[in-house]
Amino acid sequence: MFPSQSNIYGLCKADEQELLPATLKGKVVCFRYQDLQKKIRPVAREIQFTYIPVDAEIVSIDAKKKKTSSSKKYVRVHAFFCCLYLSVSFSSRDSGDKATPFLNIYCDYEPGSEFNLESICTCLNLELQFTPFQLYHIEYVIGALWRSSETVFLLSGHDQRIQLYKENASLHQFEEQPVERLFPELQELPSNVLWLNVLSIEQNRRLTAFGCQNGSVGLSLVNQKGPEILQNWRVKHESPICTVLLFPSKQQHQSTDTNSSQRESFHLLVTSAIEMAVVYRDVERYGLSRQLCLAESDQCDAVLCALVVDLDFDGQHELFLPVCTIMCLICDLQDLLCYKFHQPMGAFEDKLQLLWRWSFKSPLLSLIYLDLDGDGLRELAILTLKGLLRTTADLVIHILSTLVSRLPISPKDPHTHTHTHTLKNQDSEEESISIINEPRTAATQH
Structure with a gap:
């Protein structure tokens, strides 16, 4: 607390x-x-x-x-x-x-x-x-x-600008510099930027996305050697943008010799104050023209944060959205929604499916995925209105038990083994939990 x-x-x-x-x-x-x-x-x-x-x-x-x-x-x-x-x-x-x-x-x-x-x-x-x-x-x-590479810091504000702070190595301090020198795509912004996300991709290029207070979403493809803007895209939503997140995924595509192969594509998750959350597909190719809506994400008043990680170690990302409604604030509950890409039989491309929802006792403000205890497996840290949830043992057990129930594993399978972890739940009570892992070692995935 x-x-x-x-x-x-x-x-x-x-x-x-x-x-x-x-x-x-x-x-x-x-x-x-x-x-x-x-x-x-x-x-x-x-x-x-x-x-x-x-x-x-x-x-x-x-x-x-x-x-x-x-x-x-x-x-x-x-x-x-x-x-x-x-x-x-x-x-x-x-x-x-x-x-x-x-x-x-x-x-x-x-x-x-x-x-x-x-x-x-x-x-x-x-x-x-x-x-x-x-x-x-x-x-x-x-x-x-x-x-x-070197680290630079970007700070957005209510003046409809983004400030750049860069280290001066000779003076051992950080200095403010014109943002257009390194980030020309962050000039002439349409409104106050509430959220910014940058993703470096192959061939010394980057994708830069920002969401604004007036509902504008900007996306740029930039050659970092110039830096030179290769392409700009803009789209307008009807409410303030809370989060923009760029993330990669592997997609199957059919080549001319009928052999299928995987191609890495990049998507943009956008959440807003009162609208349905959307994912813009393959933005490097199509910009902001291919929109995929997330089911049930419009049954709330705001999505304050989001996270895209591979939580179940299957090589595909899950999308996590904490949804907040007026009823959540009254009854002190908030849901965490989990989505995943899947391709229905006979469909041309995959869709986003709502896998599950999990209720918490306080509105969620921020999510971070990291290895807190140093055991090689990352944890999901959740910042709430009342404090920091130190573990998500119940959530992990729910996910793993669902996965294990789907596995046709024989009890005599020599590759199946059990690990015991000591976790601390939200009430600070120690629990010894036995978890059956998948045949492959989960720790090698991160």
């Missing part, structure tokens, strides 16, 4: 095994699992970042760990970005009670064998001229041979 609620921009990964949820009342918590006396136990501690006043509200948070090496030493560089909106300004005595937004950039440039969040003391404090929204980082390809 948190001292105050968070929001849709309030959860990020500090490392592959650490989560950083932030609350609106200026508190940042580091959550991870530790092996204590041969038992995996959750540990949560508040991080005391400097230059965060007691009356600050954290609007968004993002983090990226960067590793650099030299001939003499190995340096771990960690950059933590907290986007702050202060209820009382401390930059000017004349501003009175006027609210002033700031961007705090926390970096650690000291060499060391292990990084500790508590030791970060370097902070760059930047006053903003706009109300911030999403803070997003991306690995940008650089160098003559385009084999290296």
